[in-house]
Amino acid sequence: MDYEKYWHSSAHILAAAVKKLWPKIKLGIGPAIENGFYYEFYGKKFTKDDLKKIEKEMRKMISEKLKFERRDLKRTEAKKMFKNEPFKLELLEEMGAPSIYTTGDFVDLCKGPHVNNTGNIKEVKLLKISASYWKGDNKRESLQRIYGISFNSKKEIRQFTHMMEEAIKRDHRKIGKEMELFGFNELVSPGFSLMYPNGTVIMEELRKFINQINKEMGFKNVWTPHVAKTELWKISGHYEAYREKMYMFKSGKNQMAIKPMNCPFHVQIYKRKRRSYKELPIRYSEIATVYRNEQSGELHGLMRVITINMDDRHSFVKSDQIESEIKMLMNSVKKVIDIFGMKAVFNLSTRPKKRIGSDEVWDKAEKTLKDVLEKNKINYILKEGEGAFYGPKVDVDAMDAIGRKWQLSTIQLDLSMPERFDLDYLTNKGKERPAMIHCAILGSVERLMGILIEHYAGKFPVWLSPIQAMVLPITDRNVKYAEKVNEELKKSGIRSEINRSQNTLQYKIRDAQTKMKIPYLIIVGDKELEKKKLAVRDRSNKTKYNVSTKQLIKEIREKIDKRSE
Numbered sequence: 001m002d003y004e005k006y007w008h009s010s011a012h013i014l015a016a017a018v019k020k021l022w023p024k025i026k027l028g029i030g031p032a033i034e035n036g037f038y039y040e041f042y043g044k045k046f047t048k049d050d051l052k053k054i055e056k057e058m059r060k061m062i063s064e065k066l067k068f069e070r071r072d073l074k075r076t077e078a079k080k081m082f083k084n085e086p087f088k089l090e091l092l093e094e095m096g097a098p099s100i101y102t103t104g105d106f107v108d109l110c111k112g113p114h115v116n117n118t119g120n121i122k123e124v125k126l127l128k129i130s131a132s133y134w135k136g137d138n139k140r141e142s143l144q145r146i147y148g149i150s151f152n153s154k155k156e157i158r159q160f161t162h163m164m165e166e167a168i169k170r171d172h173r174k175i176g177k178e179m180e181l182f183g184f185n186e187l188v189s190p191g192f193s194l195m196y197p198n199g200t201v202i203m204e205e206l207r208k209f210i211n212q213i214n215k216e217m218g219f220k221n222v223w224t225p226h227v228a229k230t231e232l233w234k235i236s237g238h239y240e241a242y243r244e245k246m247y248m249f250k251s252g253k254n255q256m257a258i259k260p261m262n263c264p265f266h267v268q269i270y271k272r273k274r275r276s277y278k279e280l281p282i283r284y285s286e287i288a289t290v291y292r293n294e295q296s297g298e299l300h301g302l303m304r305v306i307t308i309n310m311d312d313r314h315s316f317v318k319s320d321q322i323e324s325e326i327k328m329l330m331n332s333v334k335k336v337i338d339i340f341g342m343k344a345v346f347n348l349s350t351r352p353k354k355r356i357g358s359d360e361v362w363d364k365a366e367k368t369l370k371d372v373l374e375k376n377k378i379n380y381i382l383k384e385g386e387g388a389f390y391g392p393k394v395d396v397d398a399m400d401a402i403g404r405k406w407q408l409s410t411i412q413l414d415l416s417m418p419e420r421f422d423l424d425y426l427t428n429k430g431k432e433r434p435a436m437i438h439c440a441i442l443g444s445v446e447r448l449m450g451i452l453i454e455h456y457a458g459k460f461p462v463w464l465s466p467i468q469a470m471v472l473p474i475t476d477r478n479v480k481y482a483e484k485v486n487e488e489l490k491k492s493g494i495r496s497e498i499n500r501s502q503n504t505l506q507y508k509i510r511d512a513q514t515k516m517k518i519p520y521l522i523i524v525g526d527k528e529l530e531k532k533k534l535a536v537r538d539r540s541n542k543t544k545y546n547v548s549t550k551q552l553i554k555e556i557r558e559k560i561d562k563r564s565e
Ligand SMILES: [Zn+2]
Pocket: 008, 009, 012, 101, 108, 110, 111, 112, 113, 114
């Protein structure tokens, strides 16, 4: 289904309903967005009760099956028609040949397209009201935005509202605070996350996991500095195409820049000596902190930060190795997304407006990626104009537990940077130029952590849980035995802690389970002490009695080693 058309048409119905109820209100714009649509209005503050009235009016229009009728008209005619709509007049100035759409007695200035008639929209629900400035400019008028969603059935609306409610409950900022994973600090600067001990455990586990995958693929780890002369970024093309996102400063006579990516450094490592065709592919990986300057309005918890730990990879390959290399990387991407229990969705992004390299090079690179996807029968979504400035890419989204898609991994084919840095290798016939493939699987580790918090609702699988087991002695008499159990777990590499506080057992269980979301609670009372056994409560919420420490360690270790649950 073409949701863009469907939701944008719904926005027209919203505007028509509002105009019917309050004819003096002025109209802004009404686009489809990622999840639904909105329309902007000027001249009234809406209440929740208003939304109900508007919905009722919209349903009436839907039942009337009014046609969306297009008409092209002269600018002077359009000006007359919208003489009482100052915002539309402003839009008219920016529009090419004006066109209008009529539904019933409502007319809107619009290029389309729309659904055939209002009856195509089956169910609507208005979600919220928020304030916004005209054209996002805080010196302009303040408007009211009404957001809504529409679907073909009540069931889909219910599923959607359930998803939205779940998303609020799972907000990673809220859970991150409860579990003491990460935070931000005004003195440090917004957008620069601080990883607390619990969050750092998760980062370290992700790092271990990805290092293992890197080794399996034949990547070698390298380390490169955070800063380089702008000269380097000029040759790489970053200075030309990525400058707004880079932090730059002067040091002595040199103009320096903090790295937003690692590619030019890895190129220098490749270039340090003569290369023979026999050495290729040459693969470097680095989990590095890069810095990308974002507008503070774009920041959102861990989902968008300025300091990014990324698992960056660069493969230098011969042209006949491109396919197999990309295939290998795609397999690893899928494997990683599978481990997290999410679904991989592939996208092919082609040349953007702002780019380096000739059209010929782009043609070749785009065709190669397309061929690999099609040969391997991978379904993909084509995203025109969304490639990196140096090459086309396959982006992979992960679909989380509540059906949301998150952009995670990226595989980029680059024929341009090898040229700019004059990379080569020797064959029997002479010098050849390698291709370069950039790949991030986890992407931004911070962002991934945010995604995983929401995907698991904080209930991380055992291998990722900051605290894997909590030992809870019931009385002081049991503390010594509880400590012994805790030590044994720790010796087996399990992140176990003991809660010796004087709080009631019920309180301690609740704290460990609902706040810290610890997968294993180990309860030690007199009975357990006497039999030298344990009572174990896992996430199923059932308590198993008479468990030996050895048995328990075996069970937990197995889950950790398999990264299963
Ligand atoms: Zn329209």
